[in-house]
Amino acid sequence: MTLTIYNTLTRRQEPFETVEPGKVKMYYCGVTVYDYCHLGHARACIIWDVVRRYLQFLGYEVTYIQNFTDIDDKILNRARQENSSMEAVAERYIQAYFEDMTRLNVKEADAYPRATHTMNGIQRLIFELEQKGYAYPADGDVYYAVKQFPEYGKLSGRRLEDLQAGASGRVDAEDPEGRKKQEPFDFALWKAAKPGEPAWESPWGAGRPGWHIECSAMVRDRLGDTIDIHAGGADLIFPHHENEIAQSEAVTGKSLSHYWMHNGMVKVNGEKMSKSLGNFITIRELLDRPTDPMAVRLFVLQAHYRKPIDFTDEAIAAATNGWHTLREGLLFGHQYGKQLGWSQETGGQGEQGGQGSNSSHQPLATSNSPDSRLPTPDSLLPEVVQRFKAAVNDDFNFPNGLAVLQPLAKELAREGNLLVHQGKTETSPEELQRQWYTLVTLAEVLGFTAEIEPDTTTNDGLSDTEIEAMLEQRQAARKAKNFAESDRIRDELQARGIAVIDSRDGTRWHRN
Ligand SMILES: Nc1ncnc2c1ncn2[C@@H]1O[C@H](COP(=O)(O)OP(=O)(O)OP(=O)(O)O)[C@@H](O)[C@H]1O
Numbered sequence: 120m121t122l123t124i125y126n127t128l129t130r131r132q133e134p135f136e137t138v139e140p141g142k143v144k145m146y147y148c149g150v151t152v153y154d155y156c157h158l159g160h161a162r163a164c165i166i167w168d169v170v171r172r173y174l175q176f177l178g179y180e181v182t183y184i185q186n187f188t189d190i191d192d193k194i195l196n197r198a199r200q201e202n203s204s205m206e207a208v209a210e211r212y213i214q215a216y217f218e219d220m221t222r223l224n225v226k227e228a229d230a231y232p233r234a235t236h237t238m239n240g241i242q243r244l245i246f247e248l249e250q251k252g253y254a255y256p257a258d259g260d261v262y263y264a265v266k267q268f269p270e271y272g273k274l275s276g277r278r279l280e281d282l283q284a285g286a287s288g289r290v291d292a293e294d295p296e297g298r299k300k301q302e303p304f305d306f307a308l309w310k311a312a313k314p315g316e317p318a319w320e321s322p323w324g325a326g327r328p329g330w331h332i333e334c335s336a337m338v339r340d341r342l343g344d345t346i347d348i349h350a351g352g353a354d355l356i357f358p359h360h361e362n363e364i365a366q367s368e369a370v371t372g373k374s375l376s377h378y379w380m381h382n383g384m385v386k387v388n389g390e391k392m393s394k395s396l397g398n399f400i401t402i403r404e405l406l407d408r409p410t411d412p413m414a415v416r417l418f419v420l421q422a423h424y425r426k427p428i429d430f431t432d433e434a435i436a437a438a439t440n441g442w443h444t445l446r447e448g449l450l451f452g453h454q455y456g457k458q459l460g461w462s463q464e465t466g467g468q469g470e471q472g473g474q475g476s477n478s479s480h481q482p483l484a485t486s487n488s489p490d491s492r493l494p495t496p497d498s499l500l501p502e503v504v505q506r507f508k509a510a511v512n513d514d515f516n517f518p519n520g521l522a523v524l525q526p527l528a529k530e531l532a533r534e535g536n537l538l539v540h541q542g543k544t545e546t547s548p549e550e551l552q553r554q555w556y557t558l559v560t561l562a563e564v565l566g567f568t569a570e571i572e573p574d575t576t577t578n579d580g581l582s583d584t585e586i587e588a589m590l591e592q593r594q595a596a597r598k599a600k601n602f603a604e605s606d607r608i609r610d611e612l613q614a615r616g617i618a619v620i621d622s623r624d625g626t627r628w629h630r631n
């Protein structure tokens with residue numbers, strides 16, 4: 120049962136083999152910091168967070184680097200609008216990024232290099248490219264000569280002839296860069312300073328780097344010539360990642376990354392959620408509605424990471440319901456552990472326990488590792504762990520991994536309900552303890568954490584099981600044509616923050 124990964128480069132799912140045994144070097148192309156992050160960025164960050172967590176769970180020592188692009192026209196425009204500086208804008212949105220990601224329980228990367236802090240590495244790469252004949256200066260700019268790199272197009276599957284045909288129509292006299300380029304598909308490594316814009320001294324004159332070279336330099340500085348996993352959104356395959364390969368591999372003569380992984384887009388009515396289209400919702404807007412951050416995580420992880428997903432209010436409501444079930448399971452031990460007589464003596468692995476979880480990195484947010492006040496059993500349920508791994512090892516199939524955890528959570532919630540109403544459970548306390556501990560440990564691999572305090576977004580005070588029971592009573596009343604009673608139940612649910620929706624497919628509900 121080994122991990123296999125779909126590799127964009129080879130267009131195949133391949134067994135995962137690392138350059139160095141037991142170690143993974145991973146780089147994720149992070150955000151351009153000119154505004155608050157939106158749900159699309161959240162999806163990317165959550166997916167790569169969980170990929171990293173899962174690799175750690177398997178026992179790998181993972182070095183995870185995520186960059187901030189802090190030089191960019193969009194940041195400059197924002198600075199101009201606000202009469203501020205590029206540094207101030209970038210700093211503000213980097214801060215906001217950390218706030219948002221903490222709320223979503225995204226673990227901190229091992230380092231967050233920034234373009235502005237990597238100027239030496241960037242210039243060194245451009246210099247080497249020029250020396251080797253892959254780059255040419257033109258009027259204070261420096262361009263990459265795409266034709267010099269015969270493998271150009273290997274990641275995206277695009278052919279130079281097609282690019283030429285596509286690009287030639289767009290290069291005209293109005294495009295100043297176009298006139299400096301030898302070929303229309305050549306791209307800028309360095310751009311000459313424009314009046315009033317931030318600039319750095321360089322052998323080609325004052326200027327600033329192009330976007331693609333930043334990442335090549337940051338990967339090399341932080342992780343070396345060849346890494347294991349290079350990740351990013353599918354929108355970056357071309358030209359960004361194609362260009363990174365062309366730059367890095369031309370200089371080193373080695374493969375830049377063995378595996379290229381890409382997440383699918385969050386879409387709205389079939390179009391990519393993006394700032395430029397204006398069809399976005401920021402993470403903070405969504406969370407302040409309020410939406411439980413863990414429901415956002417569930418919304419993301421319920422879909423396969425490579426597939427596009429549509430953002431709709433309904434989808435978030437469904438994920439919120441799913442999260443409430445999972446949450447009930449995760450809280451089981453905290454709610455009933457004492458009553459079930461889980462003794463302190465059974466403790467085995469301590470607070471941070473968790474089979475295979477050898478991470479030395481602390482999450483940004485508080486972890487939901489089993490509460491240190493509660494005892495932990497000696498082991499997880501091997502059969503459940505086995506099924507979870509078998510699911511996720513198949514190209515990080517998180518939806519299938521979740522499908523292993525959800526029934527376990529449901530079952531614990533049911534047992535909790537029995538305990539409350541009948542004073543006893545069907546399953547033995549020892550077995551329940553192992554089930555709960557297994558659930559909590561595996562849920563944490565997916566980054567789910569349940570607060571022990573009642574969740575502020577659920578002020579109705581009703582558990583899922585109670586809501587379902589009321590809906591059953593309502594159904595019975597309707598069957599008996601006692602509509603006064605069925606309406607009364609619906610109104611009561613409504614008053615307690617639960618929306619009830621009747622449709623031809625049955626009755627659904629969600630918390631408002
Ligand atoms: N709608 C989306 N769905 C999933 N991932 C996305 C989405 N938008 C951006 N990403 C990913 O988030 C990361 C940071 O992207 P970046 O800051 O370059 O945003 P962008 O694509 O320019 O978005 P925008 O145009 O909205 O600013 C990249 O890996 C990118 O692929």
Ligand SMILES: [Zn+2]
Pocket residue numbers: 147148149334359
């Ligand atoms: Zn990049």
